[in-house]
Amino acid sequence: MTLLLLCNRFPPAVDGVGDYTFNLAKALSRAGVRVHIICRTQNLIDSIEGVSVYPVVESWNNKAGRDILELLPKIKPDWVGIQYVPTGFQRRGMPLGLPGLVGALKKRGCRVFTMFHEVKVRKHGIRSCLTGSIQHRIAQALCRYSDKTITSIELYARLLGTYQEQTAIIPVGPNAFPEPADLAEQQEFQSPAAFEGWPVLCTFGDRDLRSLLVAVQQLLPDFPDLRLIICGKNRTQADRQQFPFAIPTGYLMPAEIRACLKAGDLFILPDPVSPGGYGGSSNKSGSLAAAFAAGLPILGTRGNLNNALLKHGKNIFLVDRPNAGMLKTAIKTLLEQPELRKALGMAGRTLYSNHLAWQVLADRYLHVLNNHDTGT
Numbered sequence: 001m002t003l004l005l006l007c008n009r010f011p012p013a014v015d016g017v018g019d020y021t022f023n024l025a026k027a028l029s030r031a032g033v034r035v036h037i038i039c040r041t042q043n044l045i046d047s048i049e050g051v052s053v054y055p056v057v058e059s060w061n062n063k064a065g066r067d068i069l070e071l072l073p074k075i076k077p078d079w080v081g082i083q084y085v086p087t088g089f090q091r092r093g094m095p096l097g098l099p100g101l102v103g104a105l106k107k108r109g110c111r112v113f114t115m116f117h118e119v120k121v122r123k124h125g126i127r128s129c130l131t132g133s134i135q136h137r138i139a140q141a142l143c144r145y146s147d148k149t150i151t152s153i154e155l156y157a158r159l160l161g162t163y164q165e166q167t168a169i170i171p172v173g174p175n176a177f178p179e180p181a182d183l184a185e186q187q188e189f190q191s192p193a194a195f196e197g198w199p200v201l202c203t204f205g206d207r208d209l210r211s212l213l214v215a216v217q218q219l220l221p222d223f224p225d226l227r228l229i230i231c232g233k234n235r236t237q238a239d240r241q242q243f244p245f246a247i248p249t250g251y252l253m254p255a256e257i258r259a260c261l262k263a264g265d266l267f268i269l270p271d272p273v274s275p276g277g278y279g280g281s282s283n284k285s286g287s288l289a290a291a292f293a294a295g296l297p298i299l300g301t302r303g304n305l306n307n308a309l310l311k312h313g314k315n316i317f318l319v320d321r322p323n324a325g326m327l328k329t330a331i332k333t334l335l336e337q338p339e340l341r342k343a344l345g346m347a348g349r350t351l352y353s354n355h356l357a358w359q360v361l362a363d364r365y366l367h368v369l370n371n372h373d374t375g376t
Contacts, residue, residue: 020083022046038057079111093135114143121135140160153169153282172285207322265335266296275321292348300316
């Protein structure tokens with residue numbers, strides 16, 4: 001099979017969908033698929049053995065369509081896959097021309113699938129509602145033109161409305177974050193071996209980090225040696241005077257991320273949840289998949305993004321809206337129950353092996369593309 005994937009940016013550019021495309025392409029190539037990728041123009045491109053990358057798109061406009069169509073005779077794809085997130089194909093999240101590109105690909109005889117990494121924004125306010133309505137129409141048009149549709153969680157499939165039944169659900173695997181580190185932004189980071197014997201919490205990025213810092217601070221009377229590793233670059237500053245237990249790492253290589261996760265006793269992903277219940281932890285997150293891969297017990301949040309693979313008390317521990325009080329109570333519960341943490345970690349590792357490993361996901365893609373099955 002020859003597969004052409006379209007995405008916006010590609011590693012080493014920092015882009016979650018680009019990271020996803022990189023890892024998927026690598027796994028598909030190992031499975032014997034000839035993979036080609038077309039993305040935005042950029043100075044550096046991470047290479048993958050057996051994968052061809054064409055950074056030819058200056059902007060996702062009519063010219064982009066012409067550039068892609070000109071490469072088709074050279075690539076001769078059996079399938080073209082759109083790695084779709086609205087803001088990836090138009091800065092304001094309204095890529096009105098993308099369905100037309102898919103239609104042009106169909107006229108050239110290509111079979112097309114769309115992977116919906118997002119469907120539409122769901123926020124309050126007139127502007128957000130209008131944007132969401134336009135994005136929903138674009139998504140419907142992409143479904144109508146596509147031979148196959150895929151997404152990562154059940155909620156996104158439901159948002160596709162009448163196309164839900166034809167949509168396969170394939171969760172997201174662990175993503176690396178290959179962002180070049182700015183020397184001025186690197187933090188002094190202790191080796192994970194230095195934490196041996198201390199209770200160690202891990203988190204990734206900016207997900208309600210302020211509430212998590214306050215929660216850990218309130219736990220210090222009971223756990224004076226508690227440490228919090230904040231993996232990766234983040235916008236929220238963890239002041240070392242106010243929060244001396246916090247260890248911001250700055251940019252890490254994938255091997256260093258794995259080392260930090262392996263050093264941890266508990267991984268915390270306080271994904272935001274709106275007052276109406278929108279949000280929460282889900283298998284559209286590469287960070288969540290990385291924690292499962294490390295066999296860490298995971299504390300996440302409950303919301304309508306939660307999907308069928310996540311089972312509270314079995315392979316993940318979920319709390320409601322992640323304020324400091326709720327996080328403190330949940331962390332204390334888990335730290336005081338090592339057997340529960342061990343059971344959650346083992347079940348999470350099994351979940352990763354069965355559903356989230358990249359080779360498993362590549363096989364799932366091939367099953368969907370080679371068959372009529374679109375079930376979960």
